[in-house]
Amino acid sequence: xxxxxxxxxxxxxxxxxxxxxxxxxxxxxxxxxxxxxxxxxxxxxxxxxxxxxxxxxxxxxxxxxxxxxxxxxxxxxxxxxxxxxxxxxxxxxxxxxxxxxxxxxxxxxxxxxxxxxxxxxxxxxxxxxxxxxxxxxxxxxxxxxxxxxxxxxxxxxxxxxxxxxxxxxxxxxxxxxxxxxxxxxxxxxxxxxxxxxxxxxxxxxxxxxxxxxxxxxxxxxxxxxxxxxxxxxxxxxxxxxxxxxxxxxxxxxxxxxxxxxxxxxxxxxxxxxxxxxxxxxxxxxxxxxxxxxxxxxxxxxxxxxxxxxxxxxxxxxxxx
Amino acid sequence: xxxxxxxxxxxxxxxxxxxxxxxxxxxxxxxxxxxxxxxxxxxxxxxxxxxxxxxxxxxxxxxxxxxxxxxxxxxxxxxxxxxxxxxxxxxxxxxxxxxxxxxxxxxxxxxxxxxxxxxxxxxxxxxxxxxxxxxxxxxxxxxxxxxxxxxxxxxxxxxxxxxxxxxxxxxxxxxxxxxxxxxxxxxxxxxxxxxxxxxxxxxxxxxxxxxxxxxxxxxxxxxxxxxxxxxxxxxxxxxxxxxxxxxxxxxxxxxxxxxxxxxxxxxxxxxxxxxxxxxxxxxxxxxxxxxxxxxxxxxxxxxxxxxxxxxxxxxxxxxxxxxxxxxxxxxxxxxxxxxxxxxxxxxxxxxxxxxxxxxxxxxxxxxxxxxxxxxxxxxxxxxxxxxxxxxxxxxxxxxxxxxxxxxxxxxxxxxxxxxxxxxxxxxxxxxxxxxxxxxxxxxxxxxxxxxxxxxxxxxxxxxxxxxxxxxxxxxxxxxxxxxxxxx
Ligand code: SF4
Ligand code: SF4
Ligand code: SF4
Numbered sequence: 001x002x003x004x005x006x007x008x009x010x011x012x013x014x015x016x017x018x019x020x021x022x023x024x025x026x027x028x029x030x031x032x033x034x035x036x037x038x039x040x041x042x043x044x045x046x047x048x049x050x051x052x053x054x055x056x057x058x059x060x061x062x063x064x065x066x067x068x069x070x071x072x073x074x075x076x077x078x079x080x081x082x083x084x085x086x087x088x089x090x091x092x093x094x095x096x097x098x099x100x101x102x103x104x105x106x107x108x109x110x111x112x113x114x115x116x117x118x119x120x121x122x123x124x125x126x127x128x129x130x131x132x133x134x135x136x137x138x139x140x141x142x143x144x145x146x147x148x149x150x151x152x153x154x155x156x157x158x159x160x161x162x163x164x165x166x167x168x169x170x171x172x173x174x175x176x177x178x179x180x181x182x183x184x185x186x187x188x189x190x191x192x193x194x195x196x197x198x199x200x201x202x203x204x205x206x207x208x209x210x211x212x213x214x215x216x217x218x219x220x221x222x223x224x225x226x227x228x229x230x231x232x233x234x235x236x237x238x239x240x241x242x243x244x245x246x247x248x249x250x251x252x253x254x255x256x257x258x259x260x261x262x263x264x265x266x267x268x269x270x271x272x273x274x275x276x277x278x279x280x281x282x283x284x285x286x287x288x289x290x291x292x293x294x295x296x297x298x299x300x301x302x303x304x305x306x307x308x309x310x311x312x313x314x315x316x317x318x319x320x
Numbered sequence: 321x322x323x324x325x326x327x328x329x330x331x332x333x334x335x336x337x338x339x340x341x342x343x344x345x346x347x348x349x350x351x352x353x354x355x356x357x358x359x360x361x362x363x364x365x366x367x368x369x370x371x372x373x374x375x376x377x378x379x380x381x382x383x384x385x386x387x388x389x390x391x392x393x394x395x396x397x398x399x400x401x402x403x404x405x406x407x408x409x410x411x412x413x414x415x416x417x418x419x420x421x422x423x424x425x426x427x428x429x430x431x432x433x434x435x436x437x438x439x440x441x442x443x444x445x446x447x448x449x450x451x452x453x454x455x456x457x458x459x460x461x462x463x464x465x466x467x468x469x470x471x472x473x474x475x476x477x478x479x480x481x482x483x484x485x486x487x488x489x490x491x492x493x494x495x496x497x498x499x500x501x502x503x504x505x506x507x508x509x510x511x512x513x514x515x516x517x518x519x520x521x522x523x524x525x526x527x528x529x530x531x532x533x534x535x536x537x538x539x540x541x542x543x544x545x546x547x548x549x550x551x552x553x554x555x556x557x558x559x560x561x562x563x564x565x566x567x568x569x570x571x572x573x574x575x576x577x578x579x580x581x582x583x584x585x586x587x588x589x590x591x592x593x594x595x596x597x598x599x600x601x602x603x604x605x606x607x608x609x610x611x612x613x614x615x616x617x618x619x620x621x622x623x624x625x626x627x628x629x630x631x632x633x634x635x636x637x638x639x640x641x642x643x644x645x646x647x648x649x650x651x652x653x654x655x656x657x658x659x660x661x662x663x664x665x666x667x668x669x670x671x672x673x674x675x676x677x678x679x680x681x682x683x684x685x686x687x688x689x690x691x692x693x694x695x696x697x698x699x700x701x702x703x704x705x706x707x708x709x710x711x712x713x714x715x716x717x718x719x720x721x722x723x724x725x726x727x728x729x730x731x732x733x734x735x736x737x738x739x740x741x742x743x744x745x746x747x748x749x750x751x752x753x754x755x756x757x758x759x760x761x762x763x764x765x766x767x768x769x770x771x772x773x774x775x776x777x778x779x780x781x782x783x784x785x786x787x788x789x790x791x792x793x794x795x796x797x798x799x800x801x802x803x804x805x806x807x
Binding site: 012013014015016017018019020022023025026028029032069098099100102103105106110111112114115116119120121122123124128129130131134136137139141143146166167169219220221222224247250251253254255256259261299300303304307 | 340342351353355359360361362363364365367368369370372373376377380381382383384386397401427431451454459462463466467469470473477478479480481482483484485487488490491492495496584585588589590591592593594595596597599601602604608691693695715721722723728730
């Protein structure tokens with residue numbers, strides 16, 4: 001029997017998700033013998049051309065990481081969608097936009113002006129900016145143009161399964177691989193990670209009082225936090241209450257609070273709203289004003305609560 | 321008759337770009353351009369963030385090279401908060417850093433570049449990859465490649481959470497100390513790494529140096545570029561990854577500048593061209609002098625070979641022996657042979673492994689004194705490290721609340737961008753003759769630029785998304801003349 005064909009591809013990502021595939025270590029050798037990789041630009045010499053020549057649905061699974069910021073990425077995403085039976089959105093960029101999605105808070109013009117005009121190291125006497133088309137010594141050189149916003153993958157194509165994390169941890173990558181190979185996948189649209197919140201498996205959770213008496217929000221460099229005590233109880237923002245479980249408490253193990261790379265818990269679209277309501281429900285304050293007072297102390301709430309998920313959040317949709 | 325040559329995407333590099341090669345009437349290469357086609361905007365969307373969060377955000381600039389971004393960022397915070405990390409914190413950071421250097425350099429050698437050497441530049445593309453390498457060198461060695469990477473990354477995970485996206489690092493220290501018990505396996509990892517790096521160097525010698533054809537390729541003029549070189553050195557001018565001063569040597573190997581990286585703005589300029597999103601760094605005092613090498617050039621290179629050229633020696637003894645042997649065989653210092661970047665990379669991996677060993681044996685490593693809390697917020701913080709691919713500078717400014725007001729980043733692939741353009745042009749001129757180009761020859765053009773291990777996601781920290789790298793060959797009228805595509 002022919003082996004199933006698998007493509008791994010990056011769009012607007014950082015390469016970390018490709019490293020995360022290699023991070024399943026020797027298991028990758030077993031996978032390589034069970035499937036036929038037909039595309040994996042970071043590691044293998046196959047070109048898009050070979051995918052273009054395939055029949056629709058010929059690829060059993062495309063694992064796509066990264067968000068979509070330009071037309072070329074959109075084309076590749078659509079090409080793989082057409083040729084694949086299943087598409088797995090791999091990593092936070094594909095699932096929710098990822099940290100580069102914070103670029104939706106600024107404009108393209110602002111980025112260009114800083115990068116090509118105002119940064120202290122720029123030497124640009126002619127006032128050049130990158131152009132879609134330039135003639136150099138009679139030759140035409142072209143560059144692609146960018147979309148105004150960063151998009152999560154499911155803004156652009158249908159996504160069958162989601163594997164969150166920045167990047168997804170090895171144990172969940174292996175779980176996803178075996179679910180596909182053994183044909184034991186949950187219903188379409190599922191996220192291949194636990195449904196509950198990170199707090200539910202955090203060892204510090206026991207120390208989290210029913211009611212938090214936070215008077216003051218502290219920043220991570222200002223305090224020496226105690227490793228066994230819940231960060232929130234120490235006044236430090238931790239997104240664990242609103243973040244999907246599954247990373248293996250990776251940051252908490254190094255005594256650093258969660259910033260939400262696994263995205264919101266099952267059934268929640270907006271991680272920020274979820275965080276504020278979860279925080280409000282455990283704060284030991286009486287009135288809405290008190291809650292507002294505590295929340296107001298958070299400088300840059302967007303950067304905390306939507307660090308990995310701005311493009312997929314309702315907040316962005318509000319901003320248009 | 322319009323034919324076109326496209327390689328899309330260029331594979332086995334971390335990121336994407338595009339190469340345009342123009343031919344003259346006779347079908348010889350007239351010109352070549354390497355274009356970077358993406359922009360991401362980190363310098364702008366980091367503004368307004370609490371500055372202590374930056375090490376956790378900027379590590380997403382590049383998942384292949386995340387540790388250097390995380391570390392340059394943390395060092396910029398030390399500077400911004402006018403704080404010295406405790407001796408133990410510094411050891412832990414350097415253990416993290418050297419573990420990264422070992423695994424990243426080896427990843428590049430075996431997974432990204434090794435296939436060209438181990439299997440040959442014109443091997444069947446379907447086999448020209450890590451799986452092909454493992455098939456050729458055997459499962460036992462293949463298993464060791466995987467193991468050394470895995471073990472080094474365990475150290476990174478222990479200190480900084482996810483290896484592709486470190487989350488640790490605080491101004492003045494680190495978030496987690498190391499226990500006596502865990503020191504044991506870290507020591508074993510360091511020993512194993514030293515052994516493996518020595519083995520990798522032997523393998524390189526066997527495969528490349530003992531094979532006349534390959535050695536000639538390394539020494540081929542098509543892969544040679546006369547530029548300046550830059551790298552951090554310690555107080556004895558030895559190769560240094562985590563700290564030191566920036567040293568620049570000229571194409572003859574003489575010291576041209578030795579400067580404190582806080583002064584980088586006076587030394588480094590970023591030239592803007594309309595045909596690429598990447599800014600082309602050059603020596604600012606000489607001034608932009610176009611895409612030229614040789615005497616009048618203002619271009620410099622960074623990364624493994626550049627660091628070895630810019631320094632007087634290595635930091636550790638085993639690496640020093642290899643350093644001497646390499647320059648002997650290459651015909652002295654500096655070496656301008658671009659493919660020797662691969663060799664230098666392995667020598668650096670050995671230095672990093674030896675340094676890990678030294679740190680793992682240091683009694684101070686397991687002290688509990690991991691944070692200096694005497695923070696005093698100032699206005700400007702600049703951090704600099706040698707990333708695997710070259711000098712990396714993070715420059716932040718903050719307001720009185722510690723919110724970021726300014727971010728300027730200079731990354732490794734940027735320094736090498738103009739030299740990469742030139743290297744590609746030279747390799748294309750050397751190997752591409754006429755429109756009938758064999759796939760293996762195009763791969764040899766790709767090799768010119770894989771040697772730099774160019775990391776385009778870093779290079780385009782400023783720009784959105786990633787793009788595939790295409791190679792187009794055009795006639796003198798600019799029409800695409802042929803499509804050579806991989807199967
Ligand atoms: S999810 Fe994280 S690791 Fe994956 S591509 Fe995006 S930024 Fe990189
Ligand atoms: S808020 Fe953070 S520290 Fe507290 S229990 Fe949840 S995950 Fe753990
Ligand atoms: S602790 Fe939070 S930010 Fe860290 S890996 Fe887990 S989900 Fe991601």
